[in-house]
Amino acid sequence: MVDKLLLLIFFCCQSVSFAQHAVDSISSDKILCIKNQEPKNRNIRYGNLKDKVHAYEIQERNNVSTNYSIRDTFAxxxxxxxxxxxxxxGTEWFLAQAVPASFNRFITRDPYSYISFQNFIDHQRISAWDWDDNQFTTNQIDHPYHGQLYFNAFRSNGYNFYQSSAATVLGSYIWETAGETQHPSINDLVNTAFGGVILGEMTHRVSRNILARGKYGNRIGNEIVALIVNPVNGLNRLLDGKWGKVDDYNSVDSSIISAEVDAGVRRYDAKEGDFLTEGKNTFYARLRFKYSNGAHNYKRPFDQFYVNFEVGDGDSTFINAVNVHALLYGAEFFKSRKSSHFGTLNAHYDFYNNDAFFYGAQSINYNWVSEFRYKKNNRLNMSAGAGAVVLAAVPDPYLLYGASRNYNYGSGLSYRYRGELSVLNRLMLTADYNGGVFFTISGNDSHYILHAGTIEASLRLFKRFSLNASSGYFSLQGNFDDPQYDDFHREFPFGRVSIGYNIQF
Incomplete structure (x- = not known):
């Protein structure tokens, strides 16, 4: 399990490196040529130099006049x-089912893999559905990854977001009812479908951004990284003979990714709740990036999303946090000369795993977002929202469900806040809070309250390097209806100092 997440972190880091190399490798002669040459069609409107380079490449490749504007994709x-x-x-979608089923049947000889058509018929009854007993990381990580294979089987073959989402839901349903002899799992259906759509569209967008780098960059390097990010799309590019080539679909991509990789030390305590005097010091690293396909393009799903990966030693697991927040739809309410206000519907995937507790959930929130600007280099962004926790997995020290499940499943309410203050484009102050309350559906009767808050200051030292300092407090309260089970309150306070490297491509 850890190796898959490490691979995911690796390709994200590599995508930063390769994509930046692709942009930087454009020769100065080519840039001067673009600066000094009028376009053949004067209807072309350019944004920044990157847009000029990109549009020049398209025009040069086609050797025809065009009225296409890179910046138009924002609107x-x-x-x-x-x-x-x-x-x-359909073949790739089927292989995503057949390969793991064959592995379970002929390699591991899993007793659940001896399937028959009668199993499929029996599983069509609503009463056949149940909750499974898989390990936490299997349900919260493996199943979303499997779901993105269903999604990209169609997304990389010309189908849109909604059609690919339907294929993901269908793929999860077929696996649950026909892939194994055990009862079809409710939580697997949700995790594979919901998580698969989020991870699938995210990898589709990121791989397209990587492949959009100009033909004067490291094309083979970009292809390799894009293949790691989105294996199904990389396979189809090989089958179509597009490997190492610029194609029309990817070349017009105008998205921007702002990324930061930082590493340093952290101090935390999961026992006494006092990390200053009782805590321990460990290594810490983080990758964050924001994807945007236009400053205010809120009509298409995933035109904006945010990803956070955190790792560190000394904890019970190496992977400590995975968070994905993706735009589904939005609308601007009103704006003034110095501010804008709008509402957005967002999908969220959250995964926490530390010495104090583990937690995994999918949720949908509606957010009020406000942006304020003062002069040129100062801005304040704030968002607050609430919504539904579709499904959350939370620890239960008194439960052993089946062979290995020591956690409950539940649904409930999610509420979030995030604020960012940028001063002179040099100092960034951030406050982030994720909270929720959810009630057990599968497991011991109980309800839980989650608090996960972080404050951070980031000072840009020179060029792309920054000094980051942050402090946070995570807590999970479990309250059980049965008096024989004691309630618990687990805390995870921490502080971190790190050096960050920032890049935009």
Whole structure:
């Protein structure tokens, strides 16, 4: 399990490196040529130099006049129409089912893998559905990864977000009812479908951004990183003979990714709740990036999303946090000369695993977002929202469900806040809070309250390097209905200091 997450972190880090290399490797002669040369079609509107380089490459490759504007993709969908390959998509979707089923049947000889058509018929009854007993990381990480294979089987073959989402839900349903002899699992259906759509569209967007780098960059390097990010899309590019080439669909991508990789030390305490006097020091690293396909493009799902990965030694697990927050839809309410206010519907995936507790959940929130600007280099962004926890997995020290499940499943209410203050484009102050209350559906009767808050200051030292200092407090309260089970309150206070490297591509 850890190796999959490490691989995910690796390709994200590599994508930063390769993509930046691709942008930086454009020759100065080419840039001067673009600066001094008028476009063949004067209707072309350019944004920044990156847009000029990109548009020049498209015009040079086609050797024809065009009225296409890179910046237009911020306002409307100008993606070229891709041909749909249904039979290939269906084959890859089927292989995502057949390969793991065959591995379970012929390699590991899992007793649940001896399936028959009668199993599929029996599993069509609503009463056949149940909750499974898999380990926490299997349900919260493996199943979303499996779901993104269903998603990208169709997404990389010309189908849109909604069609690919339907394929993901269907893939999860078929696996649960026909892939194993055990009862179809409710939590697996949710984790594979919901998590698979989030991870699938995210990897689709990131790989497209990587492949959009100009033909003067490291094309093979970009292809390799994009293949790691989105294996299904990389396979299809090989089958289509597009490996190492610039194609129309990827070349018009105008998205921007702002990324930061930072590493340092942290101090925490999961026993006494006092990390200053009782805590221990460990290594800490983090990767964060924001994806945007336009400053205020809120109509298309995933035109904006945020990803956070945190790792560190000394904890019970190496992977400490995975958070994905993705835009589904939004609308601007009103704006003034110095501020904008709008509402957004967001999908969230949260995974915490530390010495105090573990927690995994999918939720949907509606947020009020306000942006304030003062002069050129100062801004304040705030968002507050609430919504539903679709499904959360939380520890239960008194439960052993089946062979290995020591946690409850529940649903409830999610509420969040985030504020960012940027001063002179040099100092960034951030406050982030994620809270929730949820009630057990599967497990011992109980309810839980989550608090996860962090404050951080980041000072840009020179160029892309910054000094970061943060402090946070995570807590999980478990309250059980049965008096024989004691309630618990687990705390995880921490402080961190790190050096960050920032990049935008």
């Amino acid at each position: 409307k969908n100008t993606d070229p129409i891709r041909p749909k390959h249904f039979w290939r998509a």
